[in-house]
Amino acid sequence: MTEDPLSPSEAPRGYDLEVRHLTDRAARMGExxxxxxxxxxxxxxxxxxxxxxxxxxxxxxLDRLDDEMEHAVIAFLVLRQPAxxxxxTAAGLLKMTTHMDRIGRLGYDMGRLTTPVTGPRExxxxxxxxxxxxxxxxxxxxxxLEGLEQGRVDLARDLFHRDDEVDRMNRQAQRMVIGEIGxxxxxxxxxxxxxxxxxxxxxxxxxxxxIAEKTIYAITGQRRTEYLPRQAPRLLYDETS
Amino acid sequence: xxxxxxxxxxxxxxxAYYGEVRAVENINLxxxxxxxxxxxxxxxxxxxxxIRCLNRLHETLPGARVEGKxxxxxxxxxxxxxxxxxxxxxxxxxKPNPFATMSIYGNVSxxxxxxxxxxxxxxxxxxxxxxxRAALWDEVKDRIxxxxxxxxxxxxxxxxxxxxxxxxxxxxLMDEPCSALDPIxxxxxxxxxxxxxxxxxxxxxxxxxxxxxxxADYTAFMYLGKLVEFSPTEDLFERPKEHLTEAxxxxxxx
Amino acid sequence: MKFDRHGRRKIFSHxxxxxxxxxxxxxxxxxxxxxxxxxxxxxxxxxxxFFTQRPANPCVAHPGIACPLGGVYTPIEGTLExxxxxxxxxxxxxxxxxxxxxxxGRNRAIARVxxxxxxxxxxxxxxxxxxxxxxxxxxFDKAIVNSTLDGSLALAVLMIPIVTRTCEEALRTVPESxxxxxxxxxxxxxxxSVRIVLAAALPGVVTGxxxxxxxxxxxxxPLLFTVGNGCLHPLQGINQQGCALPLWIYWGATxxxxxxxxxxxxxxxxxxxxxxxxxxTSRLVLNRWVRRTQGG
Numbered sequence: 001m002t003e004d005p006l007s008p009s010e011a012p013r014g015y016d017l018e019v020r021h022l023t024d025r026a027a028r029m030g031e032x033x034x035x036x037x038x039x040x041x042x043x044x045x046x047x048x049x050x051x052x053x054x055x056x057x058x059x060x061x062l063d064r065l066d067d068e069m070e071h072a073v074i075a076f077l078v079l080r081q082p083a084x085x086x087x088x089t090a091a092g093l094l095k096m097t098t099h100m101d102r103i104g105r106l107g108y109d110m111g112r113l114t115t116p117v118t119g120p121r122e123x124x125x126x127x128x129x130x131x132x133x134x135x136x137x138x139x140x141x142x143x144x145l146e147g148l149e150q151g152r153v154d155l156a157r158d159l160f161h162r163d164d165e166v167d168r169m170n171r172q173a174q175r176m177v178i179g180e181i182g183x184x185x186x187x188x189x190x191x192x193x194x195x196x197x198x199x200x201x202x203x204x205x206x207x208x209x210x211i212a213e214k215t216i217y218a219i220t221g222q223r224r225t226e227y228l229p230r231q232a233p234r235l236l237y238d239e240t241s
Numbered sequence: 242x243x244x245x246x247x248x249x250x251x252x253x254x255x256x257a258y259y260g261e262v263r264a265v266e267n268i269n270l271x272x273x274x275x276x277x278x279x280x281x282x283x284x285x286x287x288x289x290x291x292i293r294c295l296n297r298l299h300e301t302l303p304g305a306r307v308e309g310k311x312x313x314x315x316x317x318x319x320x321x322x323x324x325x326x327x328x329x330x331x332x333x334x335x336k337p338n339p340f341a342t343m344s345i346y347g348n349v350s351x352x353x354x355x356x357x358x359x360x361x362x363x364x365x366x367x368x369x370x371x372x373x374r375a376a377l378w379d380e381v382k383d384r385i386x387x388x389x390x391x392x393x394x395x396x397x398x399x400x401x402x403x404x405x406x407x408x409x410x411x412x413x414l415m416d417e418p419c420s421a422l423d424p425i426x427x428x429x430x431x432x433x434x435x436x437x438x439x440x441x442x443x444x445x446x447x448x449x450x451x452x453x454x455x456x457a458d459y460t461a462f463m464y465l466g467k468l469v470e471f472s473p474t475e476d477l478f479e480r481p482k483e484h485l486t487e488a489x490x491x492x493x494x495x
Numbered sequence: 496m497k498f499d500r501h502g503r504r505k506i507f508s509h510x511x512x513x514x515x516x517x518x519x520x521x522x523x524x525x526x527x528x529x530x531x532x533x534x535x536x537x538x539x540x541x542x543x544x545f546f547t548q549r550p551a552n553p554c555v556a557h558p559g560i561a562c563p564l565g566g567v568y569t570p571i572e573g574t575l576e577x578x579x580x581x582x583x584x585x586x587x588x589x590x591x592x593x594x595x596x597x598x599x600g601r602n603r604a605i606a607r608v609x610x611x612x613x614x615x616x617x618x619x620x621x622x623x624x625x626x627x628x629x630x631x632x633x634x635f636d637k638a639i640v641n642s643t644l645d646g647s648l649a650l651a652v653l654m655i656p657i658v659t660r661t662c663e664e665a666l667r668t669v670p671e672s673x674x675x676x677x678x679x680x681x682x683x684x685x686x687x688s689v690r691i692v693l694a695a696a697l698p699g700v701v702t703g704x705x706x707x708x709x710x711x712x713x714x715x716x717p718l719l720f721t722v723g724n725g726c727l728h729p730l731q732g733i734n735q736q737g738c739a740l741p742l743w744i745y746w747g748a749t750x751x752x753x754x755x756x757x758x759x760x761x762x763x764x765x766x767x768x769x770x771x772x773x774x775x776t777s778r779l780v781l782n783r784w785v786r787r788t789q790g791g
Binding site: 296298301303324325327328329331334336338339340341342351352355356401404405408 | 686
């Protein structure tokens with residue numbers, strides 16, 4: 001690194017650790033939320049009522065983590081009056097924790113739909129597609145958290161491409177469900193819940209992208225419109241994909 | 242600079258020296274009309290020297306000289322008569338400096354008495370208007386002939402502002418005007434600056450970044466005599482372009 | 496052993512205190528003695544006529560022969576004329592030089608030259624001021640060599656350095672912030688110097704002028720051969736011979752007469768009182784100024 005003859009020697013400040021600490025806490029909360037998604041899906045998929053209840057119980061802690069993060073970031077803002085990257089990080093973290101809370105909440109919602117799978121259920125293909133969706137969105141959340149923790153803009157940027165993939169899978173699953181309601185009416189109840197589940201997965205992916213957006217903002221100061229082309233909103237049942 | 246704003250003062254390749262020592266190096270800067278522009282930077286960065294070049298006060302020091310231009314509405318100040326320049330570009334100093342031997346009225350009317358010949362009524366009117374503009378009238382209206390030294394520090398500073406305003410300047414320079422004041426007096430002056438902006442162009446030097454953030458529309462960051470960055474205040478504090486700027490405003494040096 | 500050293504130190508300290516006390520007494524004694532003599536001898540001469548009558552012809556008191564005292568009206572008149580004229584010259588020059596040094600010549604060599612010159616001049620023996628004035632007038636017009644005019648020039652030469660130095664001091668005490676504030680208002684330089692800075696320093700300047708007046712009033716040496724001797728009849732004009740209180744003291748004290756000697760003592764007491772009055776006044780003026788600018 002070439003030394004700028006003008007630049008002063010920069011001393012590490014006490015509150016560098018504070019910023020680090022806040023970021024780590026946010027990442028921990030994200031992992032807690034991610035785990036709720038993971039177990040919420042498993043509970044629904046396997047009809048495991050006990051696991052589902054366990055996921056529901058975790059929501060209390062999720063709320064507490066959210067409150068604590070908010071409190072910690074506000075304390076940082078009022079006591080340190082940060083500027084530039086520190087300010088952007090604090091503001092970004094406040095919004096990110098909301099998205100993390102939503103992610104966990106979506107896992108909770110999936111868990112709530114759990115019923116024992118005794119009777120007819122969705123086709124193995126559909127089930128496999130949904131499992132794949134779970135794998136992808138979980139991986140996306142994981143990548144978003146990694147990008148946050150390590151301060152890597154590249155990881156964050158990459159998520160926006162993967163979001164397209166989730167959109168495709170979502171539309172495909174929707175089509176398959178509609179088809180199967182016709183061919184397997186006995187499983188209608190479960191198939192109806194599957195529509196909700198695919199939608200939850202899509203939302204999880206969306207929130208993971210939002211976390212990435214805020215990470216990029218914190219590090220570079222850029223807002224979404226400065227690096228992503230504006231996408232025309234499309235109807236869910238548009239056949240062109 | 243926003244499209245609707247015009248440039249009131251333009252600093253053009255300005256350098257300032259104390260003898261052989263160059264305190265300010267090649268500054269290029271546009272001051273927007275009827276806006277507040279703050280100049281921040283660590284001690285010794287040249288911000289006070291720069292602001293004193295804007296009203297030609299720097300050159301009154303022995304051995305001091307200036308290179309480059311300062312344009313006011315397109316005219317180079319250094320081509321004009323210095324005394325007349327200072328009537329168009331006023332200054333308020335760090336330590337309030339009312340004329341101790343004069344009354345409150347005497348202080349505010351000083352530029353009128355020494356620079357022009359006005360009838361008493363006209364002078365009274367201007368003094369009243371200036372004191373109101375400086376948010377001091379209510380506090381002194383019953384004792385306008387009292388000595389200026391009977392006022393508190395914050396009031397004295399507002400008196401100095403009123404005095405500067407009485408000279409009817411176009412630009413008001415403020416060199417760390419709140420450094421010697423307590424937080425409440427400081428807040429009053431900051432609020433005053435927000436009001437003064439509607440009629441005057443304000444340039445304020447401050448070592449307090451939060452003050453710049455509160456008060457200024459544009460902020461210039463100086464370091465070691467050079468202008469490092471100049472942006473709208475919000476941009477400079479939210480996402481500074483220069484690494485040096487970010488290091489300063491996040492407290493990594495200075 | 497410790498006690499010994501301690502004891503010796505105590506004795507030493509006490510004896511130094513006693514010695515310094517003695518020194519003060521030694522200084523005070525002649526001062527008190529002079530004042531005492533002046534009050535006793537001079538006070539005897541004080542009366543209304545002392546101030547209103549001109550000196551009578553010198554005589555020695557004999558029983559049976561009248562020896563009128565007269566008064567010192569002429570010397571008083573002469574002193575006032577001399578000081579008035581000298582001030583007319585010295586005060587503007589002195590103040591002007593001080594203003595120039597402090598306001599315009601700040602770091603320039605000329606300022607230091609003026610200051611040093613004033614310092615040197617103030618140390619010059621006062622009789623040299625007299626010689627200077629005498630010689631100067633001799634060059635121009637022999638007719639007015641012994642005149643009030645000549646004497647006042649000599650006194651002016653004495654007064655100028657005092658006015659300059661005290662005025663300089665007073666101007667320097669005006670803080671730089673005053674000049675800066677005035678400059679920033681677009682007030683022109685000379686107005687700042689004269690109407691703002693000088694006005695702010697005025698009490699100090701007035702004190703300086705009063706001090707120089709007190710000094711000039713009491714000087715005899717420069718007047719010895721410049722003023723002439725016009726004390727016995729009414730003063731004619733400033734180009735004629737004049738009179739002065741300190742001169743009168745000299746003549747009266749060295750005459751072998753009774754009345755003139757008494758008048759001399761009276762004049763001496765008068766001079767002491769005058770100088771005292773001027774000093775007290777200037778101190779009062781200064782104190783009031785200090786209170787006013789530092790109060791509130």
